[in-house]
Amino acid sequence: MASNAAHRTRRRALKWLHFFGLFLAMMVLCVPGLWVVLNSFRPTVEIMAKPPVWIPNELNLDHYRAMFGGVGEGGVPVLTYFRNSLIISVTSTVIALLVGMSGGYAFARFRFKGKAWIFVGLMCTRAVPGVALSLPLFIIFARVGIIDTHFGMILTYVAMNVPFTIWLIDGFFRQIPPSLAEAAQIDGCTRWQAFWQVEFPVAKAGIASAGIFAFLTSWNEYALASQLTRSVTSKTMPVGLLDFQAEFTLNWGGMCALAVLMIIPALILTFLVQKHLIAGLTFGGVKG
Amino acid sequence: MAQVHLRDVVKNYGPLEVVHSINLDIADNEFVVLVGPSGCGKSTTLRMIAGLEEISGGEIFIGDNVVNDLPPRERNISMVFQNYALYPHMTVRENLGFSLKIAKRPQAEIDKAVDEAAEILSLTPLLDRKPGALSGGQRQRVAMGRAIVRHPDVFLFDEPLSNLDAKLRTQMRVEIKKLHQKVRSTIVYVTHDQVEAMTLADRIVIMRDGHIEQIGTPLDVFENPVNTFVATFIGSPPMNLLNGVVRDGAVVLEDGTTVPVPPGYQAREGQAVQLGMRADNVMPVGHSLPPTEHMAQIEMDVNLTEPLGTETLLFAELAGAEVQAKMLNPRPVEAGERMTFQVMLDKCHLFDAESGAALRG
Numbered sequence A: 001m002a003s004n005a006a007h008r009t010r011r012r013a014l015k016w017l018h019f020f021g022l023f024l025a026m027m028v029l030c031v032p033g034l035w036v037v038l039n040s041f042r043p044t045v046e047i048m049a050k051p052p053v054w055i056p057n058e059l060n061l062d063h064y065r066a067m068f069g070g071v072g073e074g075g076v077p078v079l080t081y082f083r084n085s086l087i088i089s090v091t092s093t094v095i096a097l098l099v100g101m102s103g104g105y106a107f108a109r110f111r112f113k114g115k116a117w118i119f120v121g122l123m124c125t126r127a128v129p130g131v132a133l134s135l136p137l138f139i140i141f142a143r144v145g146i147i148d149t150h151f152g153m154i155l156t157y158v159a160m161n162v163p164f165t166i167w168l169i170d171g172f173f174r175q176i177p178p179s180l181a182e183a184a185q186i187d188g189c190t191r192w193q194a195f196w197q198v199e200f201p202v203a204k205a206g207i208a209s210a211g212i213f214a215f216l217t218s219w220n221e222y223a224l225a226s227q228l229t230r231s232v233t234s235k236t237m238p239v240g241l242l243d244f245q246a247e248f249t250l251n252w253g254g255m256c257a258l259a260v261l262m263i264i265p266a267l268i269l270t271f272l273v274q275k276h277l278i279a280g281l282t283f284g285g286v287k288g
Numbered sequence B: 001m002a003q004v005h006l007r008d009v010v011k012n013y014g015p016l017e018v019v020h021s022i023n024l025d026i027a028d029n030e031f032v033v034l035v036g037p038s039g040c041g042k043s044t045t046l047r048m049i050a051g052l053e054e055i056s057g058g059e060i061f062i063g064d065n066v067v068n069d070l071p072p073r074e075r076n077i078s079m080v081f082q083n084y085a086l087y088p089h090m091t092v093r094e095n096l097g098f099s100l101k102i103a104k105r106p107q108a109e110i111d112k113a114v115d116e117a118a119e120i121l122s123l124t125p126l127l128d129r130k131p132g133a134l135s136g137g138q139r140q141r142v143a144m145g146r147a148i149v150r151h152p153d154v155f156l157f158d159e160p161l162s163n164l165d166a167k168l169r170t171q172m173r174v175e176i177k178k179l180h181q182k183v184r185s186t187i188v189y190v191t192h193d194q195v196e197a198m199t200l201a202d203r204i205v206i207m208r209d210g211h212i213e214q215i216g217t218p219l220d221v222f223e224n225p226v227n228t229f230v231a232t233f234i235g236s237p238p239m240n241l242l243n244g245v246v247r248d249g250a251v252v253l254e255d256g257t258t259v260p261v262p263p264g265y266q267a268r269e270g271q272a273v274q275l276g277m278r279a280d281n282v283m284p285v286g287h288s289l290p291p292t293e294h295m296a297q298i299e300m301d302v303n304l305t306e307p308l309g310t311e312t313l314l315f316a317e318l319a320g321a322e323v324q325a326k327m328l329n330p331r332p333v334e335a336g337e338r339m340t341f342q343v344m345l346d347k348c349h350l351f352d353a354e355s356g357a358a359l360r361g
């Protein structure tokens, strides 16, 4: 009996420890985000207050109003930045997915010379930090005349994302037994139909997750964009954040408001695709 | 309705030749089973017939047409894969109807064909499930259903039962046989299980290392194996093989035991041979079938017994080799007991020791 009670206390203690650990982890993850959201809704005085004010006294939309306001009153061209970000991210993601699908499929299904080395080469490109490329890229883009254009940014992000999408999508196609496409061919499909009717739908979830990664990478990228974009014609939202930085002042509230606007589409996308991800990951057509 | 002919069909993977110029004629409505040990080229041969694997030489006919260069979809065949290869994102109904949908048949016709196939294979209650929610045996039936909806000329099966447990395998074996009687179509079936081969086949094709060793009806390959490979591969327990030398019309085993050369076989004086006898034809005196014209008697020490109920399998030793024998109306046998056995000579075989070929006279 005694040992039973001891056992129970220990289990309860463990459970609380567990909760505490989770709480700590979640705090590390969530507090900065919460802080950003909170700051975007409260006056600058409160943001700067020392010691920090945790429970806000007053919430308002001043920062948002100012941001969308005229250039003189602390406004920034939010909509233009948003549009630039959207065009660049969506286009580069679509292209990276198309290339990733072709490449991933080829790596998963076909045998060709130098396959292993090409694969290693692709992975190596990921080892180079993006910033290290910013100067060479800047010079080349300036020469070619694609600095500060959507095209230049799309090109950069496609190059950045393709190795990753190929690698991810290769993994997903590898999990699909080749006999699935063979069965489809016997059932009357051409090679091409077999891909679109069977292999693509089965790998769809994986391809979608590769898409999220590519999209978020482009959407959030700052280091290269800050060098390769100059003006409202191509500046993306992360670069736009710097508009709130004057010589001696930093408009924290405005920055946070823009950051919130940046986070929202990414969250929406992730939620939309996530349902799909889970639904698609149940995989039972082959023996199990 | 179609015959299948293979003419000198060869398959290379790079410099490696895995199927060596095989010839095979399969009649309309025939159930042919390709059997052989792992890696002997059964699947490769089947996949060449399906068009999933290019052939490196020779010709394949389905019906009267050479199909060498036709893609799988133009050969009017169905195939059941070892892993079933069901489409995981489609329901059972969609899986069954897929080939007809691709062929752009009217929906009413597809529904009718699917219902019919589901009826034959008792899949009707499962039609709206996805393959992930089916048991192994049910998946297997869906795979067969997918094959029969299109009424193909030829069915190809690649070890369709190897992922099922023993009981289900026996059950499905019967179903496949029934199915063949119902749909009446040419079937090429691959397995490495000789029991499956014996029970299902009209004719068995025994393969080894990319060669065809023997083609014949189950009874034919069982009773007249052309070499020691076929002799030991077909039948359970495997045929006993004893090394010996021919002297004066008898086989002298290594320990001096002599057994007359079985009727129908011929060997040179002094030729090194292997005497083949199945357990069913070696029985202890008093526990055997009634004696026939050609009988021989040998003495052996029994080392081990395996009671099977109506009979007992005896493991004895003769001339340094293990011999399995059967005992009818069994009585308990002590290990080490010496017994006299009757050998039914007219069911025994004689092979050349070097080439393994049967020495038919």
Ligand SMILES: Nc1ncnc2c1ncn2[C@@H]1O[C@H](COP(=O)(O)OP(=O)(O)OP(=O)(O)O)[C@@H](O)[C@H]1O
Pocket: B013, B016, B018, B036, B037, B038, B039, B040, B041, B042, B043, B044, B045, B192
């Ligand atoms: N893509 C390939 N490249 C090289 N060799 C191959 C390839 N596919 C098969 N082989 C070889 O061809 C031979 C025959 O293979 P196959 O799959 O036909 O054997 P199998 O008789 O079906 O065996 P199992 O009973 O194990 O399925 C094997 O030795 C195998 O190693």
Ligand SMILES: [Mg+2]
Pocket: B042, B043, B044
């Ligand atoms: Mg095989």
